[in-house]
Amino acid sequence: MTPMPMVERASLPLLDIEVLRTFVAIAESGSFTRAARQVFRTPSALSMQIKRLEETLGQTLFVREARRVRLTPEGEMLLGYGRRLLKLNEEAVTQFLAPALEGRVGFGTTDDVGTRILPGVLAQFARSHPAVQVDVVVGSGAAMRQRLEAGELDLILVTVAMHGQSTQDEVVHSEPLVWAGREGGVAAQRSPLPVALAQHGCPWRKAALDALDRTGLSYRVAYTSEHCAGQEAAMLADLAVSPFPLALIRAPLRRLDGDTLPPLGDYQVALVRRDGLGEAGEALAARVIEAFRDLRG
Template identity: 80%
Template sequence: MTQMSLPTGGVALPLLDTDVLRTFVTIAESGSFTRAARQVFRTPSALSMQIKRLEETLGQPLFVREARQVRLTPEGEVLLGYGRRLLKLNEEAVTQFLAPSLEGRVGIGTTDDVGTRILPGVLARFARSHPAVQVDVVVGSSAGMLARLDAGELDLVLVTSGNPGQAVRGEIVHSEPLVWAGREGGIAAQRSPLPVALAHHGCAWRGMALDALDRAGVSYRIAYTCEHCAGQEAAMLADLAVSPFPLALIRPPLRRIDKNLLPPLGDYQLELVKRGGAGQASEALVGYVTEAFGDMHG
């Protein structure tokens, strides 16, 4: 740890060492000093000394040592978040100056749900590290994105997995619950037949919702059909219908409908599909996308 004087002339604060932070994060993620030592090519005792000094510097215990594993204390959990961000920022800074300069164009397609939610942050980071790469984004249906990939118009696509007739062609990078949603205080969920807002034919959400309603014997009518989930949101906001919706996308005044009122829908997955021979810039962007989804799950 090095010391840094405060501009105000107050007490000097320690600077967190990148090497020590990497050790801390590795131990936290592996759950073992021994496994972490193998990953960073050091001895467990050397790692133990690093963590002891870090705990003394911060004045907080970071790990609870148990018989076969270690786990983070509440303070350790807080430091893990900071540590991951600091290491990522350090990597970006070094990459900016030392990594081979990538150029060219990458075309990425996505559906308008989780893909749109996560892409802005991913693209901002990618642009800082690879400013010479032009990234073009297209939003549309899963089938449309895959067709454009096959035609060579796109280099990688984020699509909903499990659509009718759509084989798994890439890597599953995200999974989350699909739930019934409606307007807070609305009455659409109590109506019979149940008014439902659904995406277009061939959408996995549509199939999951209709299968669940049919199995449960719930009487329903398709009150609203739309191409994008923004249309489903509009129908729910107007209390015209309920809709199958990703749990993480529900925002007030929308709410998740009581689990006992309507049949469960299960999880849905997002799949990252790459075009063969797309090039280095495309592969670099793939890394940023998969890392971002990994952070969500972490």
């Protein structure tokens, strides 16, 4: 039996990194005009680049609408590849051209935030800047702010209320805060309503208590924990319900919908730098911001 001929790798077209940068800019902004301002080219030049890219791949990447453009399914697929290729290109160039960063960065975070992005951020940062030592501390938002002010930490991630952040806070993420409980549980039907909350000063706690007080719903604070793992344990045991980020709810927990529990709105995650943060700290801050952008998709 004659073997099937192998496809020559050299026959495959190579994707131009600048064209990929243009494609990602258009996809993220939803507009050729806005993307043109970002990459300092004209919209018509961008259109030509995308046309050539579509011809190279044999796929339509964008659906043009009256005031915006949106990705086709093939475009969505390419966006994931494009972002990864741009990151790899940046890392490769950094290794050879960027000045080597050295030093130590003290990074503090609350557990609900850090568990989502830290593994990827630290792995990527270690590849790009292997000579920088990153010391991670996990604790409450209030404790992180105190340690930042004392000079013990360089950079912190904390949760903040939608309109309660200080001028130092750079909001990097926003998401819904919802009521959660165990699937099939009865805690939500109890009266007074048992709630599990974070410690004083946490925006989740304030949002929940304000919402309950506004509606006049009878409740009792059944459990208080410094970490969201404590709230999660109370919900898993069906001993209480809790305000929780929608993105963190996993089976057997579920979002509690209905007219009996008041809406909680959104909360935000803020990045706070110490005054005089050095180059290593700024490089880590950039990675954190990028990780949350990727989280939003």
